[in-house]
Amino acid sequence: MYVMKIALVIAAGGAAGYLWHRLVGCASGTCPIVRNPYLSAIWGALLGLLFVISR
Numbered sequence: 001m002y003v004m005k006i007a008l009v010i011a012a013g014g015a016a017g018y019l020w021h022r023l024v025g026c027a028s029g030t031c032p033i034v035r036n037p038y039l040s041a042i043w044g045a046l047l048g049l050l051f052v053i054s055r
Contacts, residue, residue, distance in 0.1 A: 009048040017044020 021040035034040050 006049065006052050009052045010045045011048075013048020013051070014041040014045035016048070017041045020044065 017040040018037055021034050021037045024034065026034045029035060032039070033043055
């Protein structure tokens with residue numbers, strides 16, 4: 001059950017990172033994280049993982 005929770009939070013974090021890229025983005029194009037949708041999703045997934053581990 002704990003593994004499913006981790007997987008769900010990682011997926012939700014990745015989706016949130018991708019949505020951040022699509023909705024907020026970077027107007028100048030010089031933002032290293034939000035410039036690429038893959039990097040945004042990876043950072044979101046990592047933040048989700050850190051959130052689960054810290055609880």
